[in-house]
Amino acid sequence: SRIMDPAEPREPREPKPGAETAAAPRWEETKTFYDNLAPKKKPKSPKPQNAVTIAVSSRALFRMDEEQRIYTEQGVEEYVRYQLEHENEPFSPGPAFPFVKALEAVNRRLRELYPDSEDIFDIVLVTNNHAQVGVRLINSINHYDLFVERFCMTGGNSPICYLKAYHTNLYLSADAEKVREAIDEGIAAATIFSPSRDVAVSQSQLRVAFDGDAVLFSDESERIVKAHGLDRFFEHEKAHENKPLAQGPLKGFLEALGRLQKKFYSKGLRLECPIRTYLVTARSAASSGARALKTLRSWGLETDEALFLAGAPKGPLLEKIRPHIFFDDQMFHVAGAQEMGTVAAHVPYGVAQTRQQAAPAKQAPSAQ
Numbered sequence: 001s002r003i004m005d006p007a008e009p010r011e012p013r014e015p016k017p018g019a020e021t022a023a024a025p026r027w028e029e030t031k032t033f034y035d036n037l038a039p040k041k042k043p044k045s046p047k048p049q050n051a052v053t054i055a056v057s058s059r060a061l062f063r064m065d066e067e068q069r070i071y072t073e074q075g076v077e078e079y080v081r082y083q084l085e086h087e088n089e090p091f092s093p094g095p096a097f098p099f100v101k102a103l104e105a106v107n108r109r110l111r112e113l114y115p116d117s118e119d120i121f122d123i124v125l126v127t128n129n130h131a132q133v134g135v136r137l138i139n140s141i142n143h144y145d146l147f148v149e150r151f152c153m154t155g156g157n158s159p160i161c162y163l164k165a166y167h168t169n170l171y172l173s174a175d176a177e178k179v180r181e182a183i184d185e186g187i188a189a190a191t192i193f194s195p196s197r198d199v200a201v202s203q204s205q206l207r208v209a210f211d212g213d214a215v216l217f218s219d220e221s222e223r224i225v226k227a228h229g230l231d232r233f234f235e236h237e238k239a240h241e242n243k244p245l246a247q248g249p250l251k252g253f254l255e256a257l258g259r260l261q262k263k264f265y266s267k268g269l270r271l272e273c274p275i276r277t278y279l280v281t282a283r284s285a286a287s288s289g290a291r292a293l294k295t296l297r298s299w300g301l302e303t304d305e306a307l308f309l310a311g312a313p314k315g316p317l318l319e320k321i322r323p324h325i326f327f328d329d330q331m332f333h334v335a336g337a338q339e340m341g342t343v344a345a346h347v348p349y350g351v352a353q354t355r356q357q358a359a360p361a362k363q364a365p366s367a368q
Contacts, residue, residue, distance in 0.1 A: 219350030
């Protein structure tokens with residue numbers, strides 16, 4: 001045998017059978033091992049102009065009753081101090097929390113079907129809180145593993161002027177005054193209220209229920225009822241059955257939901273769609289229902305279910321539907337929904353607002 005020069009290149013040797021496994025793991029196994037150790041990367045936030053943007057106030061997303069009491073009774077400085085002292089304690093979920101979780105469940109399905117699409121829900125936390133309170137809000141969002149990357153914290157100023165810059169499709173707040181400001185700016189908005197009791201809602205399907213007049217539609221028909229009574233209203237609806245109603249403040253939001261639904265339909269998933277919409281109206285089907293349905297059709301829209309109650313209470317039907325949120329322009333129906341365990345949201349739009357309170361109880365100015 002000859003002695004090899006150390007500088008001479010060696011001939012590669014064939015590995016013995018099974019030697020690779022015994023000596024070291026294959027590269028694919030090593031990569032998988034370290035990928036599992038690495039923190040899970042959150043999905044990328046969509047561009048606001050491409051997404052369906054839901055702006056939610058801090059008091060809608062979380063329960064802040066004690067903090068609100070301190071703010072009202074002791075002022076903003078004590079409020080901020082309290083928040084800083086408790087910033088490692090997550091807030092409890094508020095009325096909009098199940099709705100936001102349902103939005104995220106839809107997003108997961110959309111990303112599975114359309115990995116490169118930004119046509120998904122984007123949640124923005126919009127609050128007039130001081131930025132120092134932001135740490136507790138961030139800690140709470142991370143505690144519940146929510147995907148809320150965009151914050152708008154205005155330090156005492158109204159955040160309404162920023163909503164259009166975020167391309168907001170819907171604004172939810174616990175502050176009725178802020179909601180009225182948003183409605184006046186032409187933004188779909190509602191004051192959200194906690195239900196009187198907890199009712200389990202779907203974890204896999206987003207369910208949204210809408211009243212018709214002064215919510216999806218204009219308040220044209222309600223004005224006739226107020227001015228001339230029900231008989232004249234029925235005559236008017238029959239005469240104008242084929243004339244579409246003008247749009248109401250939440251028509252655009254229903255349109256956005258319908259657009260996302262069609263993304264599932266195009267994949268053959270109509271029956272398994274994780275978004276379901278409901279029209280829950282006091283209208284009578286026989287005398288005034290056709291105009292409502294024809295109006296939706298003229299817009300190229302539909303709801304999955306249409307419930308015409310002919311003046312009957314809405315609460316019992318909503319208890320069966322168990323929506324994540326129900327929108328109505330009349331506090332009578334909002335209160336009835338609350339009693340049956342439904343998260344209800346008041347839309348302060350139309351002629352009915354001149355004869356009712358904007359909330360079940362008097363609200364103090366808030367740090368939302």
